[in-house]
Amino acid sequence: AQTVTQSQPEMSVQEAETVTLSCTYDTSENNYYLFWYKQPPSRQMILVIRQEAYKQQNATENRFSVNFQKAAKSFSLKISDSQLGDTAMYFCAFMNGGATNKLIFGTGTLLAVQP
Amino acid sequence: NAGVTQTPKFQVLKTGQSMTLQCAQDMNHEYMSWYRQDPGMGLRLIHYSVGAGITDQGEVPNGYNVSRSTTEDFPLRLLSAAPSQTSVYFCASSRKGTGHQPQHFGDGTRLSIL
Numbered sequence: 762a763q764t765v766t767q768s769q770p771e772m773s774v775q776e777a778e779t780v781t782l783s784c785t786y787d788t789s790e791n792n793y794y795l796f797w798y799k800q801p802p803s804r805q806m807i808l809v810i811r812q813e814a815y816k817q818q819n820a821t822e823n824r825f826s827v828n829f830q831k832a833a834k835s836f837s838l839k840i841s842d843s844q845l846g847d848t849a850m851y852f853c854a855f856m857n858g859g860a861t862n863k864l865i866f867g868t869g870t871l872l873a874v875q876p
Numbered sequence: 877n878a879g880v881t882q883t884p885k886f887q888v889l890k891t892g893q894s895m896t897l898q899c900a901q902d903m904n905h906e907y908m909s910w911y912r913q914d915p916g917m918g919l920r921l922i923h924y925s926v927g928a929g930i931t932d933q934g935e936v937p938n939g940y941n942v943s944r945s946t947t948e949d950f951p952l953r954l955l956s957a958a959p960s961q962t963s964v965y966f967c968a969s970s971r972k973g974t975g976h977q978p979q980h981f982g983d984g985t986r987l988s989i990l
Contacts (some may be wrong), residue, residue, distance in 0.1 A: 806966060
């Protein structure tokens with residue numbers, strides 16, 4: 762069975778600085794997808810970034826980028842130029858490349874951006 | 877375009893009561909699923925559906941029933957509520973194509989069982 766581990770329950774960063782959230786996963790599959798979701802206090806689940814396992818190039822979305830290390834099964838999220846609006850719970854998630862859309866989530870990292 | 881709509885947003889039940897959490901999407905998505913979110917445990921899959929008439933169990937299905945009679949609706953039923961089912965429930969939908977297609981989440985239902 763696949764598992765997703767986020768070992769940092771809470772993190773803090775100063776506004777305008779850079780922070781990296783860690784995520785490791787375990788799978789025997791070769792075709793899969795990895796995601797980072799943001800959950801602000803409003804409780805919405807917002808997709809931040811997605812990485813296909815078959816792509817070696819790390820995904821980037823504006824100030825958000827990932828460091829995908831397939832052999833190490835590591836998928837960290839880097840937030841550059843942190844903003845107060847980045848304060849949220851961040852979840853790492855795994856999806857098999859099969860015929861279903863099942864997501865397996867980590868336990869989350871609560872990020873606080875300090876002014 | 878409403879996206880994924882969950883009702884109600886909040887509900888308090890007594891142990892043993894039954895209720896249905898509603899989920900509707902207007903994007904003609906084939907896939908729909910229900911997750912529960914508990915403190916310190918992330919989101920866990922309860923049940924999912926790959927199309928009308930097809931449902932399957934996720935990681936934590938006990939105590940819940942689902943059906944998918946239409947593409948748009950995917951209700952989650954609690955047959956006899958227990959305090960352990962106190963949680964925040966999320967419904968999600970997406971098109972076929974798994975990771976290529978983004979999942980759309982509803983705003984969640986906060987359920988308290990007394």
